């Protein structure tokens with residue numbers, strides 16, 4: 065029997081492994097579009113066979129051609145390893161570099177069956193957010209990580225390990241790029257072609273950067289969003305209020321849990337019974353209802369009794385919006401989390417078809433499928449418009465709903481046609497209330513795999529925040545309060561899926577002080593090493609004009625300097641790995657996003673690195689947001705300059721609008 069360590073060190077096995085049966089109990093990626101012509105298919109095969117010795121080519125060529133035909137991609141299923149896919153305690157990994165072991169741990173966590181959406185297709189979340197394109201890449205990457213020293217850097221091109229290159233101790237151990245395209249070749253259909261050729265992948269945000277920690281990562285952000293959306297209506301709290309939305313997938317699956325934490329009634333429509341089953345069995349959604357009339361009665365009861373409850377409705381979201389109109393059920397808060405960053409490939413299911421019929425149609429007749437999606441988006445928008453005319457507060461949840469609805473001809477633009485009728489959650493909530501002050505989804509993973517370590521880190525983080533809250537300016541006290549409340553109840557909310565990980569929104573000072581306190585605790589032997597990171601959905605990491613940077617109004621939201629600067633800056637300030645992606649969150653060609661991972665081990669060197677890197681990682685974005693004239697960011701960066709004399713940021717001079725209006729153009 066080969067041990068786990070031996071399997072990793074073996075890399076791609078010399079002997080062809082036994083065939084793996086296609087297991088229908090696992091949630092599989094939908095069949096991808098057959099977009100390649102014959103010559104391109106031959107090229108895709110040649111590309112796939114590059115990973116294997118010549119003597120296997122004849123055999124594997126037939127099998128891979130079949131995979132391409134049957135699934136639209138070559139996953140190399142046969143090479144999926146036999147060991148259990150999960151994050152192990154860091155010492156269980158083979159290797160010469162603790163940093164490289166931390167990366168192996170995070171890769172395995174991203175592919176854990178309880179964490180990943182389509183684990184056999186190496187997809188972590190968002191329908192097509194890949195860690196690797198195929199199993200050969202996974203095996204090779206793990207082998208390189210197990211062999212590397214702290215004087216090498218592994219270079220990852222969209223899942224493909226290009227190799228180990230000499231570098232130095234303070235350099236990142238891994239540099240990841242995902243989906244970096246020549247700009248004119250960055251349309252969704254280009255992804256279909258080049259991904260099928262095996263030369264690029266869509267890394268989403270944290271999938272291809274190995275920083276996904278399961279839906280917990282998003283529960284916190286979603287809780288903050290729902291709480292603050294509630295504050296937009298009034299300050300009387302969310303008791304008895306109804307939140308209607310859709311999606312129980314990778315990130316969207318956090319909504320019912322967050323709704324419960326925020327204290328409202330949450331109804332989430334979901335067309336995929338497997339996704340419902342996963343969230344229900346994890347206890348993330350309380351009840352499942354398959355009949356629309358039953359749903360209506362249940363919601364009426366929940367409203368009259370002011371229950372805190374979350375309900376999954378198995379069906380199309382449009383049915384619910386329309387039915388609630390007919391039944392006069394008032395929706396207080398509304399949103400949507402279907403995967404509209406991927407509208408034609410299974411991200412958004414049209415009304416009038418079963419889940420299975422939709423999956424068949426998108427492959428057999430993509431044009432007709434497209435028409436049906438567009439029609440559904442128009443109906444979806446009409447129903448929402450009727451609800452909002454009665455007072456519902458609707459916001460786009462960064463899933464490109466408004467963008468795709470507008471492209472489908474839905475009545476979703478303001479009268480002048482210049483903007484959407486509804487705000488994105490970043491424009492109204494996350495941007496001004498969090499990102500502009502530097503608050504974002506800081507996270508950590510206990511590399512020991514021990515629950516006790518997580519408990520200790522929760523206590524440390526809470527203590528640090530409580531201390532910081534005492535001297536915090538009034539502008540950020542509410543955020544601090546929400547975050548302290550979050551970390552206090554994080555354990556009892558049972559948020560961990562996969563590795564022992566925690567997310568906690570914090571600003572620059574908060575992140576640095578928490579990380580420093582962790583480093584001290586490691587030094588004192590209270591806990592094992594910690595992996596720090598964050599979502600790309602953050603202050604500085606992401607240039608995304610319809611999401612993270614949608615509250616940048618100086619015209620620069622269509623530039624991507626900030627995200628690129630961020631990754632470059634992190635890489636020479638101490639990150640253990642960095643990643644830069646195309647399309648995270650809202651789709652290929654729509655955004656450039658980046659992130660980092662950092663292992664801290666209790667050393668003085670770790671302390672220096674974390675201070676330097678976390679400071680840049682947050683303040684880069686605040687500086688840019690401040691230059692865009694965002695008041696909250698101007699406030700935050702001025703405060704930071706007082707604290708850090710070496711920081712000198714160019715501040716904007718705000719022109720009196722009357723001077724502009726007086727000009728006759």
Ligand SMILES: NC(=O)c1ccc[n+]([C@@H]2O[C@H](COP(=O)([O-])OP(=O)(O)OC[C@H]3O[C@@H](n4cnc5c(N)ncnc54)[C@H](O)[C@@H]3O)[C@@H](O)[C@H]2O)c1
Nearest residue numbers: 190311313314315316334335380381403412413462463649
């Ligand atoms: N939660 C957040 O804070 C956040 C932030 C930014 C973006 N997003 C976006 O939200 C979207 C969802 O992310 P995800 O990881 O959950 O994706 P996912 O693909 O895992 O889940 C989406 C779910 O929606 C379901 N669905 C599709 N069409 C439907 C319909 N018409 N009616 C009912 N259900 C339908 C799908 O079956 C799927 O399970 C993505 O576009 C993501 O980028 C979320």
